[in-house]
Amino acid sequence: MLKKKTAVVIVESDGSPKKNIQVPTLLLTHWKKVLFSIIGLLCVCVFSLIYFVRQKTSEEYTQVYDQKINKLKAQNRQLEIDDFNNQMTNEEMKKSFHVIDSTIERINEKMKKRGLKAISIKNAGGPVEEGEENWTELAAFYERELKNIDAKLEEIPLGMPHRGRVTSRFGYRRNPFTNRGREMHSGVDLKGRVGDPVRATAKGKVTFAGYKGQYGYVVMVQHSNGYETRYAHLTRTRVKKGQRVEVGEVVGLLGSTGRSTGPHLHYEVLQHNKKLNPERYFSF
Incomplete structure (x- = not known):
């Protein structure tokens, strides 16, 4: 079928022939069908390409999303562990501060026996805050108390002025x-x-x-x-x-x-x- 061809003459604007080409007669006879077929094929290729790109993009987004979800789950588990450890730490810190309180009380008793003033807070008062302890403020409080003890110890003649026998x-x-x-x-x-x-x-x-x-x-x-x-x-x-x-x-x-x-x-x-x-x- 394609062997049978028809001559197509391309002419200039003045009507003089410019070029003569041979085109299969079948294409000229059924040019509409051929054109629609080509357009259909192009549409299929374009839609296929769009689908492929969207599918790949969707898979990448899904992968990134899954990674973020897994990361958030891991962070949540770590937060639960940290919260549990903090609760344990808070209890341990409370016990430690109670030990410091007891030690300060014993030091006060010994200081009283030596005729020294006990460690105390003067001109104090105000409402008591309920709820969770502020560990930073509590640590600062004990730091001040220990500095007070250190200052008092510096004023007591402890130790030897010379290491001789x-x-x-x-x-x-x-x-x-x-x-x-x-x-x-x-x-x-x-x-x-x-x-x-x-x-x-x-x-x-x-x-x-x-x-x-x-x-x-x-x-x-x-x-x-x-x-x-x-x-x-x-x-x-x-x-x-x-x-x-x-x-x-x-x-x-x-x-x-x-x-x-x-x-x-x-x-x-x-x-x-x-x-x-x-x-x-x-x-x-």
Whole structure:
């Protein structure tokens, strides 16, 4: 059928022939059917392409959606686990804070026995908040309380001003010069070498620094709660009257001045002018 052809002449606008081509006669006879077939085929191809693209896009969206759903489910499970752990943590935190409260109460009792003021909150009041605890605020509260305890401890003469061996304790002893009779020893003697640093056992204010009779060179420091410490027989003082000193600050150098049989530190602790046994304060 396609072998039978018809000549088609293409002419110019003036009517002169330009080109002569051979076209199968069947196409010319049934050109409408052929045209509709081509158009139909193109429509099928276009719709097929659109369907394919939409199907693939839908699968990609479904995959992304499923991934997001699975991620949200995993986050939800993690939130449930975290919530359970937080509940456990809250209970543990409550127990920990109760332990701190009990410890502060015990510290207060010990401080009262030593004639110290208990840790308390002054000028307080207001409504009590009900419901869940604010752990941040509660932690800040205990931080302030512990800083308060730390500040009070700095004002109590705790520890040793020199790490030497105790050679003479507080109380009555034999006279070290005559080796006869008894005399009251109002502090403790710590053996050392001349020039060893002597450190303050609590922060306070220097009330005397210089030479004072049997004490020799001595430093006297006034602390809170009526406490006073004295560091005697020094070879030299390192502070001046009226000076503020901190815990561990060097106040003088060990020596053997005044009524002394050899290099040592004579250390006294007083409260409200009553002399106490310093060894009670060597450990907390």
